[in-house]
Amino acid sequence: METLVPAATCYHTRVRVTTERSMQFIDLTDRIEALAARAGIHAGLVNVQTLHTTTAIVVNEHEPLLLADFSALLTRAAPRDASYRHDDMDLRTVNLAPNERPNGHAHCHALLLGSSASLNFADGRLQLGRWQRVFLVELDGPRVREVSVLVLGEAAR
Amino acid sequence: METLVPAATCYHTRVRVTTERSMQFIDLTDRIEALAARAGIHAGLVNVQTLHTTTAIVVNEHEPLLLADFSALLTRAAPRDASYRHDDMDLRTVNLAPNERPNGHAHCHALLLGSSASLNFADGRLQLGRWQRVFLVELDGPRVREVSVLVLGEAAR
Amino acid sequence: METLVPAATCYHTRVRVTTERSMQFIDLTDRIEALAARAGIHAGLVNVQTLHTTTAIVVNEHEPLLLADFSALLTRAAPRDASYRHDDMDLRTVNLAPNERPNGHAHCHALLLGSSASLNFADGRLQLGRWQRVFLVELDGPRVREVSVLVLGEAAR
Numbered sequence: 413m414e415t416l417v418p419a420a421t422c423y424h425t426r427v428r429v430t431t432e433r434s435m436q437f438i439d440l441t442d443r444i445e446a447l448a449a450r451a452g453i454h455a456g457l458v459n460v461q462t463l464h465t466t467t468a469i470v471v472n473e474h475e476p477l478l479l480a481d482f483s484a485l486l487t488r489a490a491p492r493d494a495s496y497r498h499d500d501m502d503l504r505t506v507n508l509a510p511n512e513r514p515n516g517h518a519h520c521h522a523l524l525l526g527s528s529a530s531l532n533f534a535d536g537r538l539q540l541g542r543w544q545r546v547f548l549v550e551l552d553g554p555r556v557r558e559v560s561v562l563v564l565g566e567a568a569r
Numbered sequence: 570m571e572t573l574v575p576a577a578t579c580y581h582t583r584v585r586v587t588t589e590r591s592m593q594f595i596d597l598t599d600r601i602e603a604l605a606a607r608a609g610i611h612a613g614l615v616n617v618q619t620l621h622t623t624t625a626i627v628v629n630e631h632e633p634l635l636l637a638d639f640s641a642l643l644t645r646a647a648p649r650d651a652s653y654r655h656d657d658m659d660l661r662t663v664n665l666a667p668n669e670r671p672n673g674h675a676h677c678h679a680l681l682l683g684s685s686a687s688l689n690f691a692d693g694r695l696q697l698g699r700w701q702r703v704f705l706v707e708l709d710g711p712r713v714r715e716v717s718v719l720v721l722g723e724a725a726r
Numbered sequence: 727m728e729t730l731v732p733a734a735t736c737y738h739t740r741v742r743v744t745t746e747r748s749m750q751f752i753d754l755t756d757r758i759e760a761l762a763a764r765a766g767i768h769a770g771l772v773n774v775q776t777l778h779t780t781t782a783i784v785v786n787e788h789e790p791l792l793l794a795d796f797s798a799l800l801t802r803a804a805p806r807d808a809s810y811r812h813d814d815m816d817l818r819t820v821n822l823a824p825n826e827r828p829n830g831h832a833h834c835h836a837l838l839l840g841s842s843a844s845l846n847f848a849d850g851r852l853q854l855g856r857w858q859r860v861f862l863v864e865l866d867g868p869r870v871r872e873v874s875v876l877v878l879g880e881a882a883r
Contacts, residue, residue, distance in 0.1 A: 420577040420734040422612040422723045424691035455736040457773055457878055459614055459687045463698030465630040471841040473779040475821045477811035478833055485804060485834045490642055497634035507632045507700065519635055520642045523682070525837070527628040527701070530687045530773045530844045532876035534738035539874040541777030543821065544841070560696040562689040564614055564722065565878065566736045577734040579769040579880045581848035616771055616844045620855030622787040647799060654791035664789045664857065676792055677799045680839070684785040684858070687844045717853040719846040721771055721879065 419567040423451035426463075426560055431553035435486070435521075437470075437479045438548045440559065444531070445538050447561050453533060456565015461528040463560055466518035466552035468525030474545040486551075490520035518552035525549060533565060576724040580608035583620075583717055588710035592643070592678075594627075594636045595705045597716065601688070602695050604718050610690060613722015618685040620717055623675035623709035625682030631702040643708075647677035675709035682706060690722060733881040737765035740777075740874055745867035749800070749835075751784075751793045752862045754873065758845070759852050761875050767847060770879015775842040777874055780832035780866035782839030788859040800865075804834035832866035839863060847879060 425447060429438055440460065448458050460469050472478070496516020497503060529546060532539040540546075548559055582604060586595055597617065605615050617626050629635070653673020654660060686703060689696040697703075705716055739761060743752055754774065762772050774783050786792070810830020811817060843860060846853040854860075862873055 420723060424612055424689060424696075455738055455876070455878075457614065457771065457876060459689055461687070461689050461696065463696065463701065465628075465698070465700045470837060471779075472833060472837055473821060475812060475818070477814065477817055478830065481810045481812050481830050481834060482837055485837070489646070489803070496638045498632060498638050500634065503634055504632070507630060516635065516638050519629060520638060523627060523629055523639055523642070526683055526686075526840055528687050529840075530775070530842050532738060532773055532775050532874045534874070534876065539738075539775065539777065539876075541779070541872070543779045544777065558698070560689045560691070562612070562614060562691065562696075564612075566734060577880060581769055581846060581853075614771065616846055618844070618846050618853065620853065620858065622785075622855070622857045646803070653795045655789060655795050657791065660791055661789070664787060673792065673795050676786060677795060680784060680786055680796055680799070683840055683843075685844050715855070717846045717848070719769070719771060719848060719853075721769075 421451060421453050421565060421567040423563040426558050429548055429557045431550035431555055431557060434553050435483050436550040436553055439474050439545050440548055441545045444546055444561060448533055448538055448563050451563035452568050453563060453565035454568040455534045458531045458533050459528060459562045460546060461560045462548060463558045466515050466522055467557055468522045468549040469529045470525050470547050470549055471529050471544050473543040486521045489524060490517045492517045515552040521551045578608060578610050578722060578724040580720040583715050586705055586714045588707035588712055588714060591710050592640050593707040593710055596631050596702050597705055598702045601703055601718060605690055605695055605720050608720035609725050610720060610722035611725040612691045615688045615690050616685060616719045617703060618717045620715045623672055623679055624714055625679045625706040626686045627682050627704050627706055628686050628701050630700040643678045647674045649674045672709040678708045735765060735767050735879060735881040737877040740872050743862055743871045745864035745869055745871060748867050749797050750864040750867055753788050753859050754862055755859045758860055758875060762847055762852055762877050765877035766882050767877055767879035768882040769848045772845045772847050773842060773876045774860060775874045777872045780829050780836055781871055782836045782863040783843045784839050784861050784863055785843050785858050787857040800835045803838060804831045806831045829866040835865045
């Protein structure tokens with residue numbers, strides 16, 4: 413007996429990234445495409461989610477001067493040297509980690525950018541426009557970071 | 570005959586939240602984790618979506634002083650007392666509700682933050698980093714609000 | 727033998743939109759609802775993703791004056807006539823297309839708004855609040871644009 417039910421497939425993994433600067437855009441597109449291919453789906457969703465509160469996931473063009481414009485935009489919206497209550501260790505009473513560093517600006521940047529991107533997968537490939545690339549955005553580096561990638565869809569026959 | 574097809578599971582519910590201030594971050598993480606557990610998936614996606622245009626869903630750290638920094642950032646980007654055409658009842662002709670209140674600023678905040686967060690679920694738990702919490706952000710409260718939560722994935726065996 | 731496994735369904739299509747102005751909010755809600763209905767799911771996710779880096783997908787209210795407020799907010803955050811390194815053709819060395827036009831501001835707007843919206847579908851309909859509408863946001867028009875829509879869920883019986 414042949415089942416006519418399309419098989420659902422779910423594949424999860426974590427990607428580790430070592431960042432090198434305080435603010436940096438790391439292009440994850442090739443790694444995500446490889447993971448989606450490994451998951452063996454025909455069509456479905458790929459959700460790319462950072463596991464940190466001072467990083468973000470964005471989709472835009474990989475053009476180095478544009479990435480500098482993005483950094484300038486974020487710095488204008490929440491300057492690194494502005495005053496953040498989160499960084500006032502005389503006031504803080506919760507979530508205090510050893511070697512806590514002032515990073516209120518980085519949390520603000522992350523809030524504006526968002527923590528995940530949901531990408532469509534169809535016809536055996538990630539649906540991305542000509543200029544679209546997927547970035548982990550480091551906002552308080554350098555650090556070792558982890559990104560969770562989940563692929564959910566119909567199994568390829 | 571044993572089927573080898575993993576069972577897909579889809580579970581939907583709405584969470585009701587009564588907010589208390591004009592701008593407020595309400596931590597929904599524990600409720601979302603409980604709902605995902607109830608859905609009985611092994612791995613999949615949890616999509617948290619607000620049903621209002623003057624609220625948002627964000628993922629960041631639950632540290633009270635940081636939440637005050639976030640409020641200040643939003644207020645700077647779109648001050649409550651700035652002029653919004655949406656609030657000019659002499660010009661408005663559509664979507665007029667009884668007791669309409671001036672809330673152009675709150676819509677602007679919601680636009681910058683986003684209306685949903687897609688969270689990965691794997692190994693029997695929500696994939697969240699150490700400091701990550703999921704918030705409903707009230708931007709025009711106090712009000713009664715509703716959040717839609719959908720869990721989609723492979724059923725646990 | 728009757729299978730008790732709910733059938734997973736995945737449906738993908740692209741929506742083409744011809745925009746008419748440099749900045750424009752195009753309401754896609756009716757088209758997305760029709761596509762979700764055609765996909766024949768009972769419950770699941772609908773992911774709406776733009777395929778361009780100078781457009782965005784947002785969910786908010788369709789009130790013309792409010793859309794003008796949104797345009798003003800974006801213009802304030804990244805003015806069209808400010809200086810963007812991406813637009814300096816003396817410095818640019820990568821991703822140069824014929825008839826490249828200055829659009830650093832549009833990329834910045836797209837970065838702030840995001841490239842996709844994940845919507846919950848349950849009880850046979852898209853879960854949207856009373857005022858929620860789904861928009862493609864043109865930020866560097868007029869152009870012909872494409873939006874990828876993926877519907878993933880449990881098949882309706």
